[in-house]
Amino acid sequence: MDHLRRRVSELLSSGTGNKDLQLRFEAVEKAFEDQRAFERDLVDLCEKPGNVLTPSEAKQLRALLETRHLAAHPSGFQPNAETARSCIVTLIDLILARPLQLGITEAKALVDRVQLATFFPESHTHQSIIKAELSRLYQGTYPALILSVIEQLRALSEARKDATLSPRKPAERVARKNMIAFLGGLADQSIELKKLVARYTKRLVESDLLSGEVIPLLENNPDLYGAFDELTRGRVLVVLRSSVNEGSARRTLSVLRKKGLLTADEVTLVSSSLELLSISLSVALELDWPELHRARIQATLKDVGSWWRLDSARAIADIQALSSEKIAKFTERERAHFILEAGRGASIEASELVSQGLGILKDFLEDFEKHIISSPVDVLSVQTNWASVVKILFASGRPDLVHACLGLWEHPVAGDLVLPKDVFNIIETKGDSTLQEAALDFQKRRTQDSTSDN
Known part of the structure; x- marks a missing residue:
């Protein structure tokens, strides 16, 4: 004794x-x-x-x-x-x-300590701290421990329900952050605990008050998603899709897909629903979701060339505001189409591109040249204003690409492409002698072809 x-x-x-x-x-x-x-x-x-x-x-x-x-x-x-x-x-x-080992009383006392700012000192990992705390408890108390954390999260949320306009207090933020980290740390201790945490944390997504808490939990512990039952997985995806404008939700969706935790049906479901949501181009590109990238970029490019000035202005501004990392997600075709769409856009921003060049988007010019060579049919399928496109190329310091356009317009797939006289007036005014001569030769051949056809 x-x-x-x-x-x-x-x-x-x-x-x-x-x-x-x-x-x-x-x-x-x-x-x-x-x-x-x-x-x-x-x-x-x-x-x-x-x-x-x-x-x-x-x-x-x-x-x-x-x-x-x-x-x-x-x-x-x-x-x-x-x-x-x-x-x-x-x-x-x-x-x-x-x-x-101690029992339920100590488990509930542990939940109180978890909420303190000192519970997770920087000198120790979360895993080591949680492991040490669990060593003092009966395994039979683990369900009560998890439920106590969830109930405390509920209490914090209910306390804020009538104080939505007041800022969250520092102690409250720490308590919430620590409890989410504690649940995630529990799940990482063993397969059995992961299943236990998954079983009880589905109460988070079943509650309107607590559903948002599952986002930071999965952001740091994505493998927990694989332990959820089918119904809970569906509810989690609803929460993530509805919160996609939040950075944590985007990061969570991205990591779930990257780690192969989503089924093919879940990927399809998320893809279709995200395309229907009003998500900005920048937000869409933060997601590791190629299907959404293509859909949102194509929609934005269409707006670049819109006759609605506000749509065109917003689309151009959205693309110009992207970071280099996000710009890198544009394909060769999409970069080429930006120039073609800008040529027919009705906004002041489109006019500035025509008069001043691409500026920070000048890297698009290399892909424009490549796309002219590799996909002439696709380039010619865009009903652009070629006079404006030529001005963009000159303003961007790339008269060589105007020469490439002359070759494109003579391509067999160009057929009876009608070019405005302004195109050749611009070349005559801004081009060098070599380019001017090439343009004249092009016009002569066009005239001869037209005469022979008649």
Whole structure:
């Protein structure tokens, strides 16, 4: 029993245990120091409030104490070898052969500590801290621990329901962040715990108040998605799709797909629904979702060439505002089409491209040249204003691409392409002698071909 006392002392000295448990143990320690009987009180506190022992285990230890008392005092009790063996085996099983662990009361106290800013010190990893805390708890308390975290998250959300206009307090932000990190850390401890966390955290997505909490949870622990049942997975995707304008939701969707955690049907479902949402081009390109990239870029390019000035202006501004990383996601075809669409756009921004050149988007010119060579049919399929395109090329310092356009216009697939006279007036004004001569030769051949056809 002294071994049990010392183990409880070590456990409580680590900071574990609530105030009631600490006070009860101080009384046991005082009795020990005074050389008074302390064993029964120790067993009582280990049962409640410590939950170190189950009621059945506490009953077995009390029976052993009674047997010892009868054997140590005149009572007529006649112990034998079998009684001694039974006592030794029981003590080994209940105390000596297993780590001392606390129960539900301590699990709930742990949830209170999790919410403190000091719970996850920078000098230790989350995993090591959570592992140390779990070592003090019965595995049977894990469900109660997870549910306590979820209920505390619910309490925080309900407290904010009537205070939506006030900023979230720092302590509240820390508590929420820590509890989400704690749930994720629990899931990473073992396969069994991951399944347990998945089973109970579906309550998050079932609640309008808590559904948003699943986003940061999965962002840091995407593998948890694979442990959800089919119904929960569907609800999670609804939450992610509806929150796609938030960076954390985009990152979560991207990592779920990148790690192959989404089924083919789920990918199709998300793709179709995202295309229907009003997502900006910049937001769409943050997602690791190629289908969405193509759909959103093509829609934006169409707006670049729109006769509606506001649509054209917004589309050009959206593309110009993209980072180099996002611009890199444009294909050769899409870069070429931007120039073609800008040539027919009705906005002031499109006019500025015509008069001033592509500026920060000048890298598109290389792909424009490549696309003229590789896909002349596709280039000619765009009903652009070639006079404006030629102006863009000159303003961008690429008269060589005007020469490439002359070759394109003579391509067999160009057929009876009608070019405005302005095209040749611009070449005559801005081109060098070589380009001017090439343009004249082109016009002569066109005239001859037209005459021979007649």
